[in-house]
Amino acid sequence: QSALTQPASVSGSPGQSITISCTGTSSDVGSYNLVSWYQHHPGKAPKLIISEASKRPSGVSNRFSGSKSGNTASLTISGLQAEDEADYYCCSYAGYTFVFGGGTKLTVL
Amino acid sequence: QVQLQQSGPGLVKPSQTLSLTCAVSGDSVSSNTASWNWIRQSPSRGLEWLGRTYYRSTWLDAYAVSVQSRIKISPDTSKNQFSLQLSSVTPEDTAVYYCAREESGGFDTWGQGILVTVSS
Numbered sequence: 001q002s003a004l005t006q007p008a009s010v011s012g013s014p015g016q017s018i019t020i021s022c023t024g025t026s027s028d029v030g031s032y033n034l035v036s037w038y039q040h041h042p043g044k045a046p047k048l049i050i051s052e053a054s055k056r057p058s059g060v061s062n063r064f065s066g067s068k069s070g071n072t073a074s075l076t077i078s079g080l081q082a083e084d085e086a087d088y089y090c091c092s093y094a095g096y097t098f099v100f101g102g103g104t105k106l107t108v109l
Numbered sequence: 110q111v112q113l114q115q116s117g118p119g120l121v122k123p124s125q126t127l128s129l130t131c132a133v134s135g136d137s138v139s140s141n142t143a144s145w146n147w148i149r150q151s152p153s154r155g156l157e158w159l160g161r162t163y164y165r166s167t168w169l170d171a172y173a174v175s176v177q178s179r180i181k182i183s184p185d186t187s188k189n190q191f192s193l194q195l196s197s198v199t200p201e202d203t204a205v206y207y208c209a210r211e212e213s214g215g216f217d218t219w220g221q222g223i224l225v226t227v228s229s
Contacts, residue, residue, distance in 0.1 A: 102155050
């Protein structure tokens with residue numbers, strides 16, 4: 001049950017697009033489409049922004065999109081805005097259990 | 110609208126048991142499609158899934174390997190809530206603890222979070 005691998009940090013300017021990768025194994029990301037992404041602002045509860053690898057929950061901006069190929073999932077944020085600055089976590093079902101990534105700090109320059 | 114309300118102490122002594130409760134409104138802990146989870150967040154470890162309880166004709170649970178020897182998550186159907194017990198705590202267990210509902214692999218509803226500090 002090792003944590004999924006994410007880059008520690010990414011950055012981008014307002015209006016640009018960024019992509020955050022999330023690499024797992026054939027026991028988690030590679031075996032199930034149950035990959036989710038969370039936006040976490042300090043002091044608040046995490047917010048689900050992508051479920052089942054690419055589905056956006058109701059109310060989530062269409063600037064957020066997700067994909068998966070093999071053992072790697074990706075989150076893309078287009079049209080970066082200042083309010084997107086936060087920590088982002090991926091999570092995968094791993095057969096009865098779940099495993100999170102280490103988190104990626106997004107800085108909007 | 111589903112809501113989760115957490116309660117429990119914010120300070121626990123080393124070697125003692127951490128106990129938290131999560132009250133559910135707008136859904137049932139006996140749901141056949143949801144599971145009820147505990148997740149913690151610390152600066153050094155980020156988000157860490159701890160375990161879950163769920164009902165699929167019988168009650169089931171699952172735990173993270175890192176804590177499986179000292180964790181218990183239990184439902185209370187009479188109060189529509191679920192609880193976390195983590196025994197033999199150390200300062201490494203200091204974190205913000207969240208309860209969360211999971212459906213289709215996503216944690217779509219979260220409690221407000223409780224900072225639990227392990228210190229004498």
